[in-house]
Amino acid sequence: MACLDVAAKERLAALCQLEKIPVLWDEPMKNHTSFKIGGPAAALCAPKDRQQLRELVGFVQREGVDSWYIGNGSNLLVSDKGLNGIAILLDSSFDGEIELDGTVLLASAGKKLSAVCAAACAAGLTGLEFAYGIPGSVGGAVYMNAGAYGGEYKDVVAWCEHVDENGTIGRFSGEELEYRYRRSVYSGKNYCITKVALKLQKGDPAAIQAKMDDLLGRRKAKQPLEYPSAGSTFKRPEGAYAAALIEQCGLKGFRIGDAMVSEKHSGFLINAGNATCREVLELAAHVQQVVKEQTGFTLEREVQLLR
Secondary structure, eight states, X not given: OBOOOXXXXXXXXXXXXXXXXXXXXXXXXXXXSTTOOOOEEEEEEOOSXXXXXXXXXXXXXXXXXXXXXXXXXXXXXXXXXXXXXXXXXXOTTTTOOOEEETTEEEEETTSBHHHHHHXXXXXXXXXXXXXXXXXXXXXXXXXXXXXXXXXXXXXXXXXXXXXXXXXXXXEEEXXXXXXXXXXXXXXXXXXXXXXXXXXXXXXXXXXHHHHHHHHHHHHHHHSOTTSOEEEEOXXXXXXXXXXXXXXXXXXXXXXXXXXXXXSSOTTEEEEOSSOOHHHHHHHHHHHHHHHHHHHOOOOOBOSEEEO
């Protein structure tokens, strides 16, 4: 793929004007990630519906330029140099409101998990409580099979709609998503998730709210939510827990520049001031090396790097 050069920028500007697609030029990606880190994207486009999205996908194919799909940016680390291509942002305004069909909740990919959980609670639907407080969007959660407190998205996804690299609209059933730990059939594919159907069960709204409040309280007590981060930095290795291994190695509070291993939860690498992508990557590599040397466990980074 190629960079977004001056001529391609002009053609993209013309497309966005014709199709009324919101676009920002040289937009700092630190404004769109929970880590608050990242240089400028040459263009950041925020399609409002599937047709605008398909127009952008077609442009990417015709021009052969690099592109990245962005949701709430809560599991992303963006290069300090930025992205010399098109960042396609699906935010909460993408493609309509949250809908209900019996006990099935329909949500477009850009909807925040907190809003989806709140809608389920208001409708008296249980099954999503585990996701309350995860700082992401529903598209990202389905992509990576997000989970917490004993629940995962594989337990609730009925089907997932997407636009593929050719602009074709498709759908996978829950069984076709091939869910594993923090992986799905979408992993490694340049597909854009657009809508998700979540199969839930009838429940008592008061009990649902109480469980969500309890889990959110536990998050606040145990996780460094007062600092920018991308959540748990490493995947859970088989037979152990990343945070416990890191703490065992005496790495709590270790820092490189403003990138630091949280003293509150050692599974989080946090932005303790004005950290750079380089500092976070160096810190992650140091943690992986020390843990491997001292425990024999290999930590795999969960946070996705865009560059």
